[in-house]
Amino acid sequence: MExxxxxxxxxxxxxxxxxxxxAVGTWMVFLVLSGSQGEALLLTTLQVLPLAFRRxxxxxxxxxxxxxxxLQVLIIDTPLIANVAALAIIYATVAYSAERWHAWVVGAFGLLGSVLGALDWVVNNAFITDYASVLVSLIPTTxxxxxxxxxxxxxxxxVRRRRxxxxxxxxxxxALARDQAQRAALAAQGERATIAREMHDIVAHSLSVVVVQADGGAYAARVALEQRSADSAALERAAQTLETLATTAREALTDTRRLVGVLRESGSAAEFEPAQGLANLVELVQRVRDSGVxxxxxxxxxVGELPRDLDLAAYRVVQESLTNVLKHAGxxxxVGVDVLRTPAVLLVRVTDDGRGVGAPAQQLDDDGYGGAAVVPDGRGNGIIGMxxxxxxxxxxxxxxxxxxGGFEVVASVPVTVSGEVSRTPEGVSSE
Structure with a gap:
């Protein structure tokens, strides 16, 4: 079969x-079968060899x-076995010619040639001597x-229609293969965007905590050195700060390795399940408290039976809000974190009384999403990602x-009674 x-x-x-x-093989067979020579040899050659170009x-x-x-009608009065080439070329022209009118032309010439050939062969037949015999032989032959x-x-x-x-x-x-490839590319792009958001939330929050903790540890160590005494309280604060810094860095490294593993391993994107959720809020809040806020x-x-995507989104809103507090509140x-679950909506509210990064409230413009905006520092995508x-x-x-005074983030996401996330934009107002 292969x-x-x-x-x-x-x-x-x-x-x-x-x-x-x-064509060459057919020409040689016809020569052998018909014993063609002279004019018949020439006609057989002219009728059979052009079949080499039939497609x-x-x-x-x-x-x-x-x-x-x-030419055969003009110079000889008998049919040749090579005349079947006419039928072969009619079939080939109809089946393979790119122009449709070629098929009609060869069909018409085939019918006309049939009449001329029948007349030539019947009229010049020596055994047919009267008009009645001519008609009797001509009609069925034609x-x-x-x-x-x-x-x-x-x-x-x-054959043409089938082709x-x-x-x-x-x-x-x-076209279907191209569409499937495009869908796969879009799905991969969406997955990369999701992973990029995860990476941003993990790295941004963890590095903010690391920076604050490092500053605190350095300050406590300098105080102990400047006093040139064994200030146990200052050293204890420095040790606690360094321990928090190490813990946060380890967690960030673990999460980063998990995300990079999703990128490297084919087929693992479907198995990717975020580890964080609202059940981890206590640990998140304690880590920020340890930084001095x-x-x-x-x-x-x-909040224990929320869908995974909603649970993760709520956690990331709180995490990004606390990160912004560490970076900008001064x-x-x-900070106050308030999470409210009702049968219809999940409400997440994070407020602080810090100074933010912008000008006074009366000098702020609209953020383009329906709320007032602080003057951006041009370096982050936290609010956009949330x-x-x-x-x-x-x-x-x-x-x-x-x-x-201060800053607030309020997120409202609808939830159905069965626990599935509603995909409609309706929900409880955040005011």
Whole structure:
């Protein structure tokens, strides 16, 4: 079977070579069968050898064969076995010619040639001496030749239609393959975007804690050195700070390795499941407290049965908000984290009383998403990432300065009674 398939592939890819071999072989067989010589040899050659171009130049070959058949009518009065080449070229022209009018022309010439050939062969037959005998022989001979031409033409048309259907199916398959490749590329791009958001949240939060802790540890160590005494309290603060720094760095390294592993291992993206959720809020808040920022936490309602994507999104909103507090709120800032789960909505609110990074509230412009905005530092995508996470779940997010000072982030995401995330943008207002 493999050899047959390869032979068919080679024959399809080399039509001129294959048809030339068939034409030469047929020509030699016809010469042997008919014993052609002289004029018959010339006519047989002119009618059979052009079949070498039956697929590459079918109409040109048809013109040459038609001319040879007309020459046969003029110089000899008997049929030749090579006349079947006319039927072969009619079939080939209809099946393989790119121009549709070529098929109609060869069909018409085939019918006309049948009449001329029948007249030549019947009228010049020595055994037919009266008009009645001419008609009796001419009519069935002409009908038979017309039927032969029609059969060759229709067979070629069937092959042409089949080739057109196969070509359309091939084009559809190629278009489907391109579409599948595009879908796979879009899916991979979406997965990379998700991983990029995860990496941003992990690295941004962890490095912010590391920076704050490092500053605190350095300050405590300098105080102990400047006093030139064994200040146990200062050394204890420095040790505790360094321990928190090491723990945070280890957690960030573990999460980063997990995400990089998803990128490296094919097929593992579907198995990727974030480790964090609202159940980890206590640890997150404690880590920020250890950095010296007072944080209050209030969780109301059952948050243990939330869908994974909603649970992760809520955790990331809190994490990014606390990261922004560490980066921008300034000294002596305090933070409040409030999570409320109702049957219809999950509400996450993070507020602080720090100074932020912008000008006073009356000088701030709209953030482009319906809320007032602080003057951005041009270096982060935290609020944008939070908003993308919430909006893809059908929720809303407000981030901006508070009227009495400080900054607040409020996220509202709808939840159905069954626990699945609602994909509609309806929800409880964050005001």
């Amino acid at each position: 050899m047959i398939r390869r032979a068919r592939t080679w024959a399809t890819s080399s039509p001129l070579l294959v048809d030339s071999a068939l 590459t130049q079918p109409f040109g070959a048809a013109v040459v064969i038609a001319a040879a058949c007309l 009908l038979f030749m017309w039927m032969s031409v029609a059969a060759a033409w229709m067979l070629g048309d069937v 057109a259907v196969v070509a359309r199916l091939r084009e559809q398959n190629e 007072p944080v209050s936490l209030a969780v109301r309602g059952d 000294p002596d800032a305090s 908003r993308e996470r919430v909006e893809v779940l059908g929720g809303t997010l407000h981030a901006g300065p508070r009227p009495g």
